[in-house]
Amino acid sequence: MKILFIGASGMLGSPVAKELIKAGFDVTLLARNVNKVQQLFPAVNVVQGDVFDKTSLTKAFTGQDIVYLNLSVDQSSAKKDPQPEREGIANVITTAKETGIKRIAYLSSLVKNYQGMNGFNWWCFAIKHKAVSAIRSSGIPYSIFSPSTFMECLDQQMLRGNKLMMINGSVAKMWFIAAEDYGKQVVKAFEIAGNDNQDYAIQGTNAYDWNDVAKIFLTNYSKPAKTMKAPLALLKYLGLFVQRMNYAARICQALNKYPEQFESEQTWKDLGKPSLSLTDYVKNL
Secondary structure, eight states: OOEEOOOOSSSSSSEEEEEHHHHTOOEEEEEEEEEHHHHTTTTTTTOOOTTTOOHHHHHHHTOOSSEEEEEOOOTTOOOSOOOOOIIIIIHHHHHHHHHHEEEEEOOOOOOGGGTTTTGGGOOOHHHHHHHHHHHSSSSOOOOEEEOBBTTTTTTIIEEEEEEEEEOOOOOEEEEEEEEHHHHHHHHHHHHHHHTEEEEEEOOOOOEOOOOOOOHHHHHHOOOOOOOEEEOOOHHHHHHHOOOOHHHHHHHHHHHHHOOOOOOOOOHHHHHOOOOOOOOOOOHTT
16 A cells, blocks of 8 residues: 655654554655655655645655645744645645545644634634545545644653743643554554545543643653743733744643543544553653
């Protein structure tokens, strides 16, 4: 089975690509910066391309069976700017139909479902909802994975030196999962898919709010560390002047408040139960 992987160089793309390669799939990586991605995956075929460049997509899609999409909003971008999960996915769907792609797989999210709750309305989440709708209505078999919060965000996004950067106001629990466990579930999903459509919630084995997570991190991290908390109001104020800060404020607000429920019974039945606990993840850093 041939898989074209778009977005393999990032925090969530790399572990999934590695699991697919390890499982024996014929994986090709699409990259804007071929040299950068080739250094990460020296033994894998990397081709030049961009979701905004339909010509490059046509060339890359030809002969492939599955397209896996790991896309995101550039945190410095604005709503009116071209977005990978809007114009990019439109190009992907059109090209997939033209080239005979048999399945589109898409990394979505659970927290996007906070849209419309408590008056929350954010264009980034609206784009994610429309992306899911577009893929579901494309007529191409699909695999849509909607994950909870990834453990990797702790060390790769929140840890600055010895400080774990956090926002006050955490009340909701999240079912943290490691990207490696998610990657193994993606492998299994492709192995059993056939021609069926797949919608899977992706969650770990235990739910924590950010305060719980901080305690686990400080207790199990191999180096002395401490938390640094800031009020959400401050982040929102800074967001009036810096788009990246506005993005951070909005996503933190959603993560702090979204009443996530456990939804992964069928996922575990079909794809296997995650094995890595948050405690062990932190100990292994």
